[in-house]
Amino acid sequence: MQPASPALDDAPERARRTRRKEARPGELLEAALALFVEKGFAATRVEEVAARAGVSKGTLFLYFASKEELFKAVVRENASRHLTEALRELDGFAGASSDLLREFLRRWWLLYGGTPAAGLTKLMLIEATHFPELAHWFQDEVVQPSHALLRRIVQRGIDRGEFRPVDVPRVVHLIVAPLVQMVTWRLTLGHCCPYTHEDQPMALIELHADMLIRGLTP
Amino acid sequence: MQPASPALDDAPERARRTRRKEARPGELLEAALALFVEKGFAATRVEEVAARAGVSKGTLFLYFASKEELFKAVVRENASRHLTEALRELDGFAGASSDLLREFLRRWWLLYGGTPAAGLTKLMLIEATHFPELAHWFQDEVVQPSHALLRRIVQRGIDRGEFRPVDVPRVVHLIVAPLVQMVTWRLTLGHCCPYTHEDQPMALIELHADMLIRGLTP
Amino acid sequence: MQPASPALDDAPERARRTRRKEARPGELLEAALALFVEKGFAATRVEEVAARAGVSKGTLFLYFASKEELFKAVVRENASRHLTEALRELDGFAGASSDLLREFLRRWWLLYGGTPAAGLTKLMLIEATHFPELAHWFQDEVVQPSHALLRRIVQRGIDRGEFRPVDVPRVVHLIVAPLVQMVTWRLTLGHCCPYTHEDQPMALIELHADMLIRGLTP
Amino acid sequence: MQPASPALDDAPERARRTRRKEARPGELLEAALALFVEKGFAATRVEEVAARAGVSKGTLFLYFASKEELFKAVVRENASRHLTEALRELDGFAGASSDLLREFLRRWWLLYGGTPAAGLTKLMLIEATHFPELAHWFQDEVVQPSHALLRRIVQRGIDRGEFRPVDVPRVVHLIVAPLVQMVTWRLTLGHCCPYTHEDQPMALIELHADMLIRGLTP
DNA sequence: TATGAATGAGACTTCATTCAT
DNA sequence: TATGAATGAAGTCTCATTCAT
Numbered sequence: 078m079q080p081a082s083p084a085l086d087d088a089p090e091r092a093r094r095t096r097r098k099e100a101r102p103g104e105l106l107e108a109a110l111a112l113f114v115e116k117g118f119a120a121t122r123v124e125e126v127a128a129r130a131g132v133s134k135g136t137l138f139l140y141f142a143s144k145e146e147l148f149k150a151v152v153r154e155n156a157s158r159h160l161t162e163a164l165r166e167l168d169g170f171a172g173a174s175s176d177l178l179r180e181f182l183r184r185w186w187l188l189y190g191g192t193p194a195a196g197l198t199k200l201m202l203i204e205a206t207h208f209p210e211l212a213h214w215f216q217d218e219v220v221q222p223s224h225a226l227l228r229r230i231v232q233r234g235i236d237r238g239e240f241r242p243v244d245v246p247r248v249v250h251l252i253v254a255p256l257v258q259m260v261t262w263r264l265t266l267g268h269c270c271p272y273t274h275e276d277q278p279m280a281l282i283e284l285h286a287d288m289l290i291r292g293l294t295p
Numbered sequence: 296m297q298p299a300s301p302a303l304d305d306a307p308e309r310a311r312r313t314r315r316k317e318a319r320p321g322e323l324l325e326a327a328l329a330l331f332v333e334k335g336f337a338a339t340r341v342e343e344v345a346a347r348a349g350v351s352k353g354t355l356f357l358y359f360a361s362k363e364e365l366f367k368a369v370v371r372e373n374a375s376r377h378l379t380e381a382l383r384e385l386d387g388f389a390g391a392s393s394d395l396l397r398e399f400l401r402r403w404w405l406l407y408g409g410t411p412a413a414g415l416t417k418l419m420l421i422e423a424t425h426f427p428e429l430a431h432w433f434q435d436e437v438v439q440p441s442h443a444l445l446r447r448i449v450q451r452g453i454d455r456g457e458f459r460p461v462d463v464p465r466v467v468h469l470i471v472a473p474l475v476q477m478v479t480w481r482l483t484l485g486h487c488c489p490y491t492h493e494d495q496p497m498a499l500i501e502l503h504a505d506m507l508i509r510g511l512t513p
Numbered sequence: 514m515q516p517a518s519p520a521l522d523d524a525p526e527r528a529r530r531t532r533r534k535e536a537r538p539g540e541l542l543e544a545a546l547a548l549f550v551e552k553g554f555a556a557t558r559v560e561e562v563a564a565r566a567g568v569s570k571g572t573l574f575l576y577f578a579s580k581e582e583l584f585k586a587v588v589r590e591n592a593s594r595h596l597t598e599a600l601r602e603l604d605g606f607a608g609a610s611s612d613l614l615r616e617f618l619r620r621w622w623l624l625y626g627g628t629p630a631a632g633l634t635k636l637m638l639i640e641a642t643h644f645p646e647l648a649h650w651f652q653d654e655v656v657q658p659s660h661a662l663l664r665r666i667v668q669r670g671i672d673r674g675e676f677r678p679v680d681v682p683r684v685v686h687l688i689v690a691p692l693v694q695m696v697t698w699r700l701t702l703g704h705c706c707p708y709t710h711e712d713q714p715m716a717l718i719e720l721h722a723d724m725l726i727r728g729l730t731p
Numbered sequence: 732m733q734p735a736s737p738a739l740d741d742a743p744e745r746a747r748r749t750r751r752k753e754a755r756p757g758e759l760l761e762a763a764l765a766l767f768v769e770k771g772f773a774a775t776r777v778e779e780v781a782a783r784a785g786v787s788k789g790t791l792f793l794y795f796a797s798k799e800e801l802f803k804a805v806v807r808e809n810a811s812r813h814l815t816e817a818l819r820e821l822d823g824f825a826g827a828s829s830d831l832l833r834e835f836l837r838r839w840w841l842l843y844g845g846t847p848a849a850g851l852t853k854l855m856l857i858e859a860t861h862f863p864e865l866a867h868w869f870q871d872e873v874v875q876p877s878h879a880l881l882r883r884i885v886q887r888g889i890d891r892g893e894f895r896p897v898d899v900p901r902v903v904h905l906i907v908a909p910l911v912q913m914v915t916w917r918l919t920l921g922h923c924c925p926y927t928h929e930d931q932p933m934a935l936i937e938l939h940a941d942m943l944i945r946g947l948t949p
Numbered sequence: 950t951a952t953g954a955a956t957g958a959g960a961c962t963t964c965a966t967t968c969a970t
Numbered sequence: 971t972a973t974g975a976a977t978g979a980a981g982t983c984t985c986a987t988t989c990a991t
Contacts, residue, residue: 101954115424116337116424116425117335117337117338117421118338119335119337119338120335120336120337120425122980122981122982123981123982123983124981124982132955132956133955133956133957134956134957134982134983135955135956135957135983135984135985136954136955136956138982138983138984139954139955142983143982143983144981144982144983199420201483201484202417202420202479202483202484203335203421203483205483205484206333206334206483207334207338212483212484216484220484243502244498244502247498247499247502248502248506250473250476250499251473251499251502251503251506253476254472254473254475254476254477255468255469255472255473257472257476258468258471258472258475258476259472261420261479265419265420265421265423265424265430280462280465281465281468281469284461284462284465284466284469285469287510288466288469288506288507288510288511289506289510291509291510291512292505292506292507292509292510293506294509319971340963340964340965341964341965341966342964342965350972350973351972351973351974352964352965352966352973352974353966353967353968353972353973353974353975354971354972354973356965356966356967357971357972361965361966362965362966537975551860552773552860552861553771553773553774553857554774555771555773555774556771556772556773556861558959558960558961559960559961559962560960560961568976568977569976569977569978570961570962570977570978571962571963571964571976571977571978572975572976572977574961574962574963575974575975575976579961579962580960580961580962635856637919637920638853638856638915638919638920639771639857639919641919641920642769642770642919643770643774648919648920652920656920679938680934680938683934683935683938684938684942686909686912686935687909687935687938687939687942689912690908690909690911690912690913691904691905691908691909693908693912694904694907694908694911694912695908697856697915701855701856701857701859701860701866716898716901717901717904717905720897720898720901720902720905721905723946724902724905724942724943724946724947725942725946727945727946727948728941728942728943728945728946729942730945755950776984776985776986777985777986777987778985778986786951786952787951787952787953788952788953788985788986788987789951789952789953789954789987789988789989790950790951790952792986792987792988793950793951797986797987798986798987951991952989952990952991953989953990953991954988954989954990954991955987955988955989955990956985956986956987956988956989957985957986957987958984958985958986958987959983959984959985959986960982960983960984960985961981961982961983961984962980962981962982962983963979963980963981963982964977964978964979964980964981965977965978965979965980966976966977966978966979967975967976967977968973968974968975968976968977969973969974969975969976970972970973970974970975
């Protein structure tokens with residue numbers, strides 16, 4: 078009776094088929110990242126991922142042998158790129174350790190925590206049980222380097238007499254926790270519980286830096 | 296015609312069934328909590344839950360109309376019980392605000408963070424997207440009361456001149472974040488990455504209190 | 514508007530569900546044998562097998578973990594039962610070797626070649642490439658024992674001077690070939706090409722015996 | 732707008748393409764014969780066929796409208812060529828009928844049974860159910876002419892008093908069965924069960940002729 | 950003519966849910 | 971109340987076929 082969807086003709090269909098092969102994996106990874114972060118591995122359907130990337134179900138399997146391989150690729154692709162290199166520049170920092178720490182926190186949010194790639198952190202927290210070897214890899218490639226950098230920053234402060242002596246690894250956990258928390262909150266409860274104070278993330282970052290520096294001052 | 300299996304002696308069977316029938320829902324909820332926390336909602340099979348509770352798949356549906364209802368019951372059952380009442384006693388605390396804050400952190404870990412019920416926090420972080428109304432309820436029933444208590448504690452310190460003036464809601468987030476983080480870490484990466492410093496949780500709690508109090512001191 | 518299928522009420526539905534568990538595997542194996550023989554492994558759909566056994570698709574997987582396992586069960590179940598034991602009694606035969614040979618041929622057709630189990634022979638011929646280990650097992654369990662028995666029969670005839678000396682293993686192949694051929698023909702071309710002379714199989718068996726005995730007479 | 736990839740030098744590509752375009756169908760048929768014989772129709776993927784023929788999947792569909800058409804072409808192409816013409820010369824044979832029969836068997840193996848084209852026999856046995864009209868055609872074009880020739884040979888022997896009177900069509904089946912069996916065995920169990928006595932096929936042929944002639948002698 | 954990226958129907962398999970016992 | 975066999979919708983993955991280049 079009524080035409081099912083009169084807007085659909087096959088012109089866009091044709092256009093879609095023509096798109097270049099090299100862009101596909103990236104588009105699929107981007108779509109998969111968003112959906113895996115939003116719904117978890119098990120609750121995400123490959124057809125959704127394909128649809129969000131603008132391709133059909135079958136096309137996804139042209140590039141990734143299985144849903145699991147897609148997941149692993151999502152993690153590996155996004156993890157190695159963003160976080161580590163963004164922070165590595167801080168190694169050459171010259172100046173007060175308190176400024177270095179504050180700079181670390183700012184950069185972390187700007188270059189990672191506030192970007193879609195931060196979804197990885199939530200993803201690994203959720204799926205670590207199902208992908209143990211991937212969790213280990215994530216620890217080695219992402220978590221440990223970040224923590225190591227932070228340990229060097231804190232230790233530098235102590236060595237230069239700017240920070241009081243503390244248990245460095247534990248302090249690092251206290252530095253990291255609110256960052257991770259901000260990400261997780263934004264990606265989960267943020268959707269439905271808008272009254273959390275995440276609308277000005279940098280203000281929270283600054284307060285965190287403030288509290289930490291006071292807490293570390295001799 | 297011929298009786299299906301008259302030889303089967305169902306006397307011991309009956310004994311087992313009647314053993315503790317009013318305990319069933321509790322056993323099922325306990326099993327479901329553990330599995331939902333470990334694997335998430337979608338990846339947990341109701342048959343597993345039933346098996347862990349020592350009953351058959353069909354029995355589970357006698358007590359819970361669906362997997363979703365089971366999940367909601369798990370959250371509601373565990374949430375209302377543990378956290379809020381455990382902390383409410385602190386409202387009558389008399390003494391230094393720094394001691395009050397430290398006491399809060401200790402109790403939080405002992406009465407909630409270190410118990411199986413803490414899995415709820417991880418669970419809600421993961422599944423909030425799928426159960427928005429449940430997430431709201433969790434916010435109202437669990438998160439907001441805890442935060443409100445903490446706001447009162449911090450405000451008390453400021454009012455009494457023990458703490459410097461700060462943005463109270465944001466500080467509360469900084470207080471809570473490491474607690475949530477400890478729970479999440481223990482329940483996820485803890486499985487596979489044992490070198491995190493979670494073996495002495497109270498030491499981290501004490502350091503956290505220490506840093507916070509220094510950070511809040513005028 | 515109009516009821517979808519008014520003839521369907523749920524009485525037979527109920528009846529079906531009630532059927533005894535022990536009968537299921539047998540019914541499924543029987544259905545699977547017929548379909549695998551008719552269409553081969555790849556072209557047979559599990560849903561067809563289930564439908565022919567009067568159950569749903571899911572039920573099949575209650576009893577067989579996968580389509581491959583179903584196939585293996587079909588082969589193993591039917592192979593060991595029928596052929597070998599049927600022929601083993603001939604070992605004690607007393608009398609002329611020509612009668613023994615003739616008796617072998619008759620029994621082979623009556624107890625195996627003419628029954629549904631003979632489909633196994635066609636099945637293994639077709640699927641040996643896909644299930645090599647199963648093919649080996651079939652050789653060891655079914656083919657070799659039969660050939661060994663035939664070798665003993667021919668050798669007995671030679672030893673007693675009733676048969677002329679011949680290459681025994683090769684003669685065994687010549688004895689077996691028409692039998693296998695009769696089975697294969699009946700199950701394949703028989704469907705569509707009715708003018709082959711399979712309507713009186715025993716007449717062909719008798720002629721075969723006749724030709725063989727003449728061919729073996731000194 | 733912008734050319735997709737102008738940097739790609741497609742000159743050698745062109746050379747390969749034009750190399751032997753009229754040879755394509757033949758190469759595809761050859762590849763398809765081998766794979767259909769090895770794995771059956773359903774389990775053979777057109778991509779495999781194309782790859783074995785050294786072309787892409789799309790090219791295959793330039794020459795054959797569908798997988799089914801490819802299959803039919805394989806059968807028709809190979810069937811009409813090899814067998815019938817090879818045997819037709821025997822019609823003019825002058826000499827003893829036993830020699831004629833022996834010669835038939837030898838030629839059959841040399842010109843058909845031992846060649847890749849013999850795979851057709853296995854193929855038709857397996858797929859006759861799925862391609863009934865093809866099976867009929869095969870009967871008419873291949874099986875019937877061969878059987879007719881054999882019937883003439885046997886009848887000639889009887890008429891000339893060289894063979895005893897027998898049921899001619901049935902004897903023809905007994906003549907053919909070991910031949911078909913040799914082919915089938917070689918192409919299936921031969922892969923995995925090397926202890927069958929197919930390493931000297933002509934010795935089996937000779938023994939078969941020997942047995943037949945003795946069996947037919949008055 | 951040849952390609953190979955893209956499609957989507959259809960296969961196998963899982964699992965929440967039902968129901969006769 | 972408890973069971974567990976049975977169901978079938980829904981998911982992952984395959985592969986014959988199409989089509990723009």
